[in-house]
Amino acid sequence: xxxxxxxxxxxxxxxxxxxxxxxxxxxxxxxxxxxxxxxxxxxxxxxxxxxxxxxxxxxxxxxxxxxxxxxxxxxxxxxxxxxxxxxxxxxxxxxxxxxxxxxxxxxxxxxxxxxxxxxxxxxxxxxxxxxxxxxxxxxxxxxxxxxxxxxxxxxxxxxxxxxxxxxxxxxxxxxxxxxxxxxxxxxxxxxxxxxxxxxxxxxxxxxxxxxxxxxxxxxxxxxxxxxxxxxxxxxxxxxxxxxxxxxxxxxxxxxxxxxxxxxxxxxxxxxxxxxxxxxxxxxxxxxxxxxxxxxxxxxxxxxxxxxxxxxxxxxxxxxxxxxxxxxxxxxxxxxxxxxxxxxxxxxxxxxxxxxxxxxxxxxxxxxxxxxxxxxxxxxxxxxxxxxxxxxxxxxxxxxxxxxxxxxxxxxxxxxxxxxxxxxxxxxxxxxxxxxxxxxxxxxxxxxxxxxxxxxxxxxxxxxxxxxxxxxxxxxxxxxxxxxxxxxxxxxxxxxxxxxxxxxxxxxxxxxxxxxxxxxxxxxxxxxxxxxxxxx
Numbered sequence: 001x002x003x004x005x006x007x008x009x010x011x012x013x014x015x016x017x018x019x020x021x022x023x024x025x026x027x028x029x030x031x032x033x034x035x036x037x038x039x040x041x042x043x044x045x046x047x048x049x050x051x052x053x054x055x056x057x058x059x060x061x062x063x064x065x066x067x068x069x070x071x072x073x074x075x076x077x078x079x080x081x082x083x084x085x086x087x088x089x090x091x092x093x094x095x096x097x098x099x100x101x102x103x104x105x106x107x108x109x110x111x112x113x114x115x116x117x118x119x120x121x122x123x124x125x126x127x128x129x130x131x132x133x134x135x136x137x138x139x140x141x142x143x144x145x146x147x148x149x150x151x152x153x154x155x156x157x158x159x160x161x162x163x164x165x166x167x168x169x170x171x172x173x174x175x176x177x178x179x180x181x182x183x184x185x186x187x188x189x190x191x192x193x194x195x196x197x198x199x200x201x202x203x204x205x206x207x208x209x210x211x212x213x214x215x216x217x218x219x220x221x222x223x224x225x226x227x228x229x230x231x232x233x234x235x236x237x238x239x240x241x242x243x244x245x246x247x248x249x250x251x252x253x254x255x256x257x258x259x260x261x262x263x264x265x266x267x268x269x270x271x272x273x274x275x276x277x278x279x280x281x282x283x284x285x286x287x288x289x290x291x292x293x294x295x296x297x298x299x300x301x302x303x304x305x306x307x308x309x310x311x312x313x314x315x316x317x318x319x320x321x322x323x324x325x326x327x328x329x330x331x332x333x334x335x336x337x338x339x340x341x342x343x344x345x346x347x348x349x350x351x352x353x354x355x356x357x358x359x360x361x362x363x364x365x366x367x368x369x370x371x372x373x374x375x376x377x378x379x380x381x382x383x384x385x386x387x388x389x390x391x392x393x394x395x396x397x398x399x400x401x402x403x404x405x406x407x408x409x410x411x412x413x414x415x416x417x418x419x420x421x422x423x424x425x426x427x428x429x430x431x432x433x434x435x436x437x438x439x440x441x442x443x444x445x446x447x448x449x450x451x452x453x454x455x456x457x458x459x460x461x462x463x464x465x466x467x468x469x470x471x472x473x474x475x476x477x478x479x480x481x482x483x484x485x486x487x488x489x490x491x492x493x494x495x496x497x498x499x500x501x502x503x504x505x506x507x508x509x510x511x512x513x514x515x516x517x518x519x520x521x522x523x524x525x526x527x528x529x530x531x532x533x534x535x
Contacts, residue, residue: 008210009035015218017047022370025170030387034175039182041476045219048160049327072364073118083396084404085435090156093258098145124153140311160480165396192354216357220328231351238333243299244280246323252277262306295324297531323486323528398435458495
């Protein structure tokens with residue numbers, strides 16, 4: 001922060017989600033002096049609340065957005081190569097019906113086009129299934145009207161961890177990044193933006209940062225910054241809400257990830273993850289608080305009804321939901337279009353003052369969005385810098401693997417290593433969260449052994465996240481770095497008090513601060529599993 005206040009930057013990026021992180025990494029690897037500012041924690045908004053897939057956008061074929069399918073489809077393989085431990089191959093089952101959805105032959109043709117546009121390798125290309133094969137593949141499916149099915153390639157990820165690893169990789173390439181630091185105004189040279197005024201959320205101090213270019217990548221908050229810059233005109237954001245529910249695997253034990261038709265024109269994912277299965281998403285217009293997006297009872301019931309209609313033996317109830325998350329999509333408004341009809345394409349706006357804003361887009365397309373922004377910045381402000389985008393070959397931190405086969409070998413080694421201490425059930429979780437950084441966590445664990453091995457491991461994860469990933473608040477750790485609130489809630493509740501004690505010692509919390517953080521975590525748990533009836 002001292003450096004931010006005392007030296008000018010080539011580029012200040014506002015927003016520490018996947019888009020801002022991608023821009024910071026791209027710009028830093030092309031030689032620009034970059035500062036990334038995030039008013040909450042990295043990935044606080046949309047980038048920790050997606051369906052957690054690096055997917056090819058099969059649904060965009062329906063909207064005839066072939067360019068978008070081609071771009072995000074081919075990007076999946078690139079992002080997988082950058083972090084194969086974090087972007088993991090996942091076969092998806094698409095059941096096909098007589099009376100709803102695409103139908104067998106249309107789906108077969110559509111998936112063939114999808115494979116071609118996305119450049120899918122032959123061994124991963126779509127495989128069409130007969131009705132008996134489909135029902136064998138997923139015995140929980142309601143057999144009525146099932147005509148057949150298809151298996152096709154997708155990639156599973158953890159969106160928040162992906163964002164954090166991109167931020168860390170940007171920093172390793174010379175960028176500076178600060179979370180809990182809100183941009184409150186702009187500096188001007190005449191009528192042109194020449195930097196930002198920022199407020200440090202930890203000390204309350206204001207400081208100024210000089211910058212040649214400022215990029216607004218604040219996701220759902222993009223229009224607020226355009227208003228602050230007095231440049232919000234023309235196109236504007238249209239926020240839609242997406243909700244996901246998490247249930248224990250024994251309540252909904254599907255054999256693999258499924259993308260199924262709800263019957264109202266929408267499609268929903270059900271994805272097994274560790275000890276849980278999560279299901280989503282909804283797509284509804286949103287105009288409430290951007291800081292506190294919650295799952296309503298009507299959202300939860302819509303998803304539960306969809307599951308119970310498609311998998312009648314399951315019969316999920318609201319009480320079965322262990323956790324949930326709700327996030328916003330910052331889409332571009334189009335007159336007369338419903339929430340689910342709006343394009344997911346990104347758009348760049350440049351104000352008369354020179355502020356560059358980017359909105360829309362998909363998690364999968366973050367790298368190409370960043371490339372377009374940095375190309376624009378170099379063309380307009382740094383014409384002597386002819387560096388091309390390099391991020392297709394910049395491995396993300398935690399990745400010492402050449403391919404997924406090496407990840408598999410590491411998984412086997414780690415499982416054997418953890419079996420000795422009775423923690424082998426965490427081997428998948430550790431590798432898919434931290435990659436080779438797991439070794440560092442386990443070194444700390446061995447030096448700090450205690451009677452409760454599970455708690456000792458959680459404390460070692462906490463130590464790593466505080467020292468290497470700028471964790472400041474308990475929610476940073478339990479939600480965005482580990483996903484415990486969503487996928488390991490019993491573990492979170494067992495370790496919460498001890499981890500809060502570690503925070504208290506590390507940050508010299510007063511008893512008042514400790515009580516405040518205990519209350520905030522209790523509220524986070526409550527919001528994740530108790531749904532308000534807004535009707």
